[in-house]
Amino acid sequence: MKKIIFILLSIISVTANAQISDTVNQYSTNIFAFPDAIPHSKSSIYSFIPPAAFITYGALSFKVKGIRQVDYNVYNDLIKDHPNFNNHIENYLQYAPVVMVYGLNIAGVQGKNSFIDRTILLGMSEGIMGLTVFSLKHATNRLRPDGSDRFSFPSGHTGNAFAAAEFMAQEYSEKSIWYGVAGYSFATATAILRVYNRDHWFSDVIAGAGFGIISTKAAYLIYPLFRNKLFHKNNSVRNSLIMPTYSNGVAGFAFVKQL
Template sequence: MKSFLYTLLFLVAVFPVRLRAQVVKDSIKTDSAEHILEVPDTVPHLQSKFASFIPPAVFIGYGLLSFEVDAIRRVDFHVYNDIQKKHPDFHTPVDNYFQFAPVVAVYALNLAGVPGKNRFIDRTILYAMSEAIRAGTVSVLKHTSDRLRPNSGDRLSFPSGHSSTAFAAAEFMAQEYGELSPWYGVVGYSFATATAILRVYNNDHWFSDIIAGAGFGILSTKAAYLLYPIIRNNFFRNDKDNDKKAATIFIPSYNNGVAGFTFVKRF
């Protein structure tokens, strides 16, 4: 497991990338308060193609069919029995950390001065939207599907929350840095895949749980990247016709353990 982690970190750190000839330096250091007050127009190109939604939709469909199709459900039991036979005492907490690795990598690259697709404020809002979509969907399904975990711990097995978090983060990394090098996406999805597999090996989820979780995670991030340009261009747009900037203020806040934001816009 350690050798796997070291290999992935090596790819992130030293794999050569060819940057575009003209690119605005994008790091947390350049996003000053004045930049935060006016969200830059950097996201019109994020519209996802319909075909890119097919794989996560297939993953979700597979997971849902496991409730009705005996052949798919038998795969769950086959995988479970095989792991219990070969690795009955396996347990590791690594999956709790792997699920966040792609997001940490994105902001680490940002701090190191490697420009991503979007500025810090846009990127952060995109990830927050993705997490809101993912967490809301997964939470509702966990409480309505009523599937018992393999370890009989509770009836919140479907879909896998860790897997959905990991794959949402992997797609986030791929969206932000995939144009610089496809290896960024490979690294992100490697961490996500490892997270999902470990959830099964740790006896916390069925195979169909992690497949569905992967689908919901990817779909959540893709949906955020599809919807945000619409929101951005309608609520954070400059008034070019009147040759003046629309008064838009967006200030994140954190007080007494409660996160929030202040939003003011002149129409």
């Protein structure tokens, strides 16, 4: 069992060290400020290899008996060593990196993107991850270790946790790699607890980690492409502003762009 935990913990160093620092743009301290452009992702293509490998490992568990046997071995070890383990703190741990990102921003530690851009990026990441993971849950029809249902593969909790960890790494790793390590520590703890609680097989959480990481990387790669075309003009620094409005009982947003 210690070997399995070591493998999961190694995900922290593999993925956190795969981050490539981007140039930090300083935006207005007004959280509703909407700058004309945001930096394109400069992540190396090699940083996509670890999450792709995790997904491949999970997929192979359906066809390769040796990989599937690892799932059974881990399960049997848990039943033997921790038969009564039941602690679902991972239901909250999966959100810790996101809370930390916004908490750091409130504390005055600025991330790579403005509040609005960051929130849109998070939404895109969660959307990509959710669509992929929950579609596969229905398509693969794998029984959970506890026999509760057939939505075991891949792990949604783990996918969400690693998407959040990569989100934190993208926003703050250029300031210090330890921000990324902190986020990935919470994500790895989530994955370990999903296995310990017999909600998932080992290969489920490995694949979930891959889908989570790659979903956030995809969001940071895609979003600037259309975002900058909509709001960037003549390569000059022009500010836009989005602010909440309320009129006659109707809430909404107003968009203002400096010409």
